[in-house]
Amino acid sequence: xxxxxxxxxxxxxxxxxxxxxxxxxxxxxxxxxxxxxxxxxxxxxxxxxxxxxxxxxxxxxxxxxxxxxxxxxxxxxxxxxxxxxxxxxxxxxxxxxxxxxxxxxxxxxxxxxxxxxxxxxxxxxxxxxxxxxxxxxxxxxx
Numbered sequence: 001x002x003x004x005x006x007x008x009x010x011x012x013x014x015x016x017x018x019x020x021x022x023x024x025x026x027x028x029x030x031x032x033x034x035x036x037x038x039x040x041x042x043x044x045x046x047x048x049x050x051x052x053x054x055x056x057x058x059x060x061x062x063x064x065x066x067x068x069x070x071x072x073x074x075x076x077x078x079x080x081x082x083x084x085x086x087x088x089x090x091x092x093x094x095x096x097x098x099x100x101x102x103x104x105x106x107x108x109x110x111x112x113x114x115x116x117x118x119x120x121x122x123x124x125x126x127x128x129x130x131x132x133x134x135x136x137x138x139x140x141x142x
Contacts, residue, residue: 005091018141032112060100069091073087
């Protein structure tokens with residue numbers, strides 16, 4: 001079984017909109033929480049700061065650890081089944097965070113291609129991964 005540990009940030013603005021990133025690496029294009037996988041030996045808080053900067057252009061600081069979500073993906077459901085024909089155990093560390101600088105911009109040549117702010121009504125209408133609902137529930141937003 002493979003293991004992937006990732007860190008994500010739940011960020012809202014003064015208008016109660018949520019910051020999301022559009023994931024383009026999967027079987028379908030879908031909106032997700034900004035964040036991603038830890039590099040070898042990387043601290044999760046540093047990883048979420050790096051990933052948010054890469055995917056959205058924003059500098060952030062974490063303000064609260066919201067929780068950890070664990071999921072096992074069967075080998076048959078993995079995106080790159082040909083590369084790794086074994087199940088994947090994902091551990092997703094979710095933080096609440098706030099923006100400290102930067103400007104919204106889109107990632108180039110990454111797993112996401114754009115980012116944006118969405119009201120909860122808009123989020124409900126988006127094609128999104130399950131992590132969005134999981135993280136927003138951890139943050140008591142949904």
